[in-house]
Amino acid sequence: MSAATQDDIIGLRSRVATERDTAIANAIAGIPAGATGARGPAGASNRVICQMPGQGAGGADDAIGINAAIVSARSHTRLAGVYKSGVQLMDGLYGIATPIEISDISQAPTTYPNSTPHIFGEGRGTTLINANAAMAAMIMQTGQAYPAHIEKLYLNGLNNASTGLQISGGQSNGVFRELQIDNVNTAISKIIANGYHDGDFNAFYDIYFNNVLTVFYQNTTGGYNQKFDHLSGGLRVGGVYFDIDPASAGGVSGTDLNTSVLGTVESNNSIFLRFGGYLNVPMTFERGRSEWIGQLMRVNGWGNGTAPTVKIDGMRFTTCYQPTHPNNTLQGFMYFDPTANGRNGLGYQLRVIISMTQFQACSPLPSGNAVSFDIKAASQANVDLIFDHVDWQGPTRPYVDPLVYISGNPPAYNNCTWNGAAFSG
Numbered sequence: 001m002s003a004a005t006q007d008d009i010i011g012l013r014s015r016v017a018t019e020r021d022t023a024i025a026n027a028i029a030g031i032p033a034g035a036t037g038a039r040g041p042a043g044a045s046n047r048v049i050c051q052m053p054g055q056g057a058g059g060a061d062d063a064i065g066i067n068a069a070i071v072s073a074r075s076h077t078r079l080a081g082v083y084k085s086g087v088q089l090m091d092g093l094y095g096i097a098t099p100i101e102i103s104d105i106s107q108a109p110t111t112y113p114n115s116t117p118h119i120f121g122e123g124r125g126t127t128l129i130n131a132n133a134a135m136a137a138m139i140m141q142t143g144q145a146y147p148a149h150i151e152k153l154y155l156n157g158l159n160n161a162s163t164g165l166q167i168s169g170g171q172s173n174g175v176f177r178e179l180q181i182d183n184v185n186t187a188i189s190k191i192i193a194n195g196y197h198d199g200d201f202n203a204f205y206d207i208y209f210n211n212v213l214t215v216f217y218q219n220t221t222g223g224y225n226q227k228f229d230h231l232s233g234g235l236r237v238g239g240v241y242f243d244i245d246p247a248s249a250g251g252v253s254g255t256d257l258n259t260s261v262l263g264t265v266e267s268n269n270s271i272f273l274r275f276g277g278y279l280n281v282p283m284t285f286e287r288g289r290s291e292w293i294g295q296l297m298r299v300n301g302w303g304n305g306t307a308p309t310v311k312i313d314g315m316r317f318t319t320c321y322q323p324t325h326p327n328n329t330l331q332g333f334m335y336f337d338p339t340a341n342g343r344n345g346l347g348y349q350l351r352v353i354i355s356m357t358q359f360q361a362c363s364p365l366p367s368g369n370a371v372s373f374d375i376k377a378a379s380q381a382n383v384d385l386i387f388d389h390v391d392w393q394g395p396t397r398p399y400v401d402p403l404v405y406i407s408g409n410p411p412a413y414n415n416c417t418w419n420g421a422a423f424s425g
Contacts, residue, residue, distance in 0.1 A: 061131060063096040091122040095131035102141040102148055121152035130158040137166035151177040157184035164188060172200050180208040190218040190226060200224040209233035216252060217243045223250025224281045232258040237268040246276035246300050246341040257288030265362050267325035269294045276300030276341055279308035289316045292362060295330045301343030302350050311353045320362040322369040332376035336383055336404055351384040361394030373398035385411035392418050
């Protein structure tokens with residue numbers, strides 16, 4: 001291992017031991033009776049293991065030591081002229097009662113310029129577990145930062161933490177890999193923080209989630225092309241997989257998706273994609289399967305002088321939109337509200353292209369309420385709908401509200417099938 005690489009992985013294998021060891025020792029000393037804590041081998045100072053009774057309920061706040069390690073690593077690399085800093089968390093259980101801060105407004109870029117926050121676990125056995133505390137996020141970034149790199153961690157919010165990983169609008173080109181995020185309202189969010197509102201081209205690889213209400217939420221006014229590759233897990237009933245706030249001009253893309261809704265199939269009101277706003281980047285979803293969705297997409301206003309595009313290719317969806325079900329709150333399998341949030345979705349065209357995709361109605365359902373593929377709009381909209389080699393399997397063909405498209409430009413069905421029979425519309 002080269003000297004430069006040694007500096008890259010400073011972490012809890014401390015070469016800047018004094019301030020970090022002090023914080024770690026204090027954290028360990030605060031572990032209450034009934035819990036156990038240990039450091040690594042003598043002289044190595046390479047880990048803090050905090051094993052809490054009842055899976056993290058109560059106990060010391062290991063975020064104190066971890067945050068001190070992050071600050072020390074950033075400071076050391078700044079002084080040494082090394083442009084990467086890292087904290088390596090050894091395999092174990094860490095109880096946190098306050099957020100782990102990748103960087104805050106006081107740390108970067110003015111305090112520690114050119115330092116990149118990296119956090120590495122040893123795998124999903126490296127567990128950050130919520131220590132019985134309500135918190136905005138388990139891992140949080142609130143300032144401007146150079147590309148972050150976070151990988152091999154398991155975050156369990158125990159239904160107390162609002163968000164698993166929260167990154168700020170100042171984060172661009174970050175890489176987030178091999179993360180499991182469970183029992184939070186939002187798995188990953190990208191939000192405006194301290195005036196930072198752009199942050200483009202972040203990549204999320206091998207992300208697993210379970211029991212979350214929203215998988216990804218973004219409200220930054222930039223934030224172009226947040227990329228997900230190999231995303232899998234379980235969504236709560238009534239949840240949203242991808243939620244792009246109408247204030248955002250950015251978008252999201254996904255490949256190799258494998259997702260399902262937890263609990264009841266009947267009219268669960270879950271949404272695959274919800275967005276609105278300027279949408280300056282195409283959104284694409286390719287390859288994979290998503291089970292038991294209630295609504296494929298809801299669009300809450302668009303229009304900025306461009307032709308925003310959504311493309312879905314090579315996917316399979318099982319669907320349970322039941323318009324007559326008493327629990328249904330959705331307004332269509334696809335729903336367009338062109339003037340929501342003050343937008344002009346009549347003056348500017350939205351293009352939706354769905355190709356090589358299969359939609360299968362959930363059947364049979366105990367209530368007897370039929371599944372529908374209805375495509376509707378709140379008012380006259382300008383939507384270019386193209387279905388290319390799409391296989392529809394359900395009780396009725398998709399109905400398209402005439403309000404969805406401009407007169408004379410109805411949806412195009414190219415080589416589509418309905419229950420195995422070809423149809424043109």
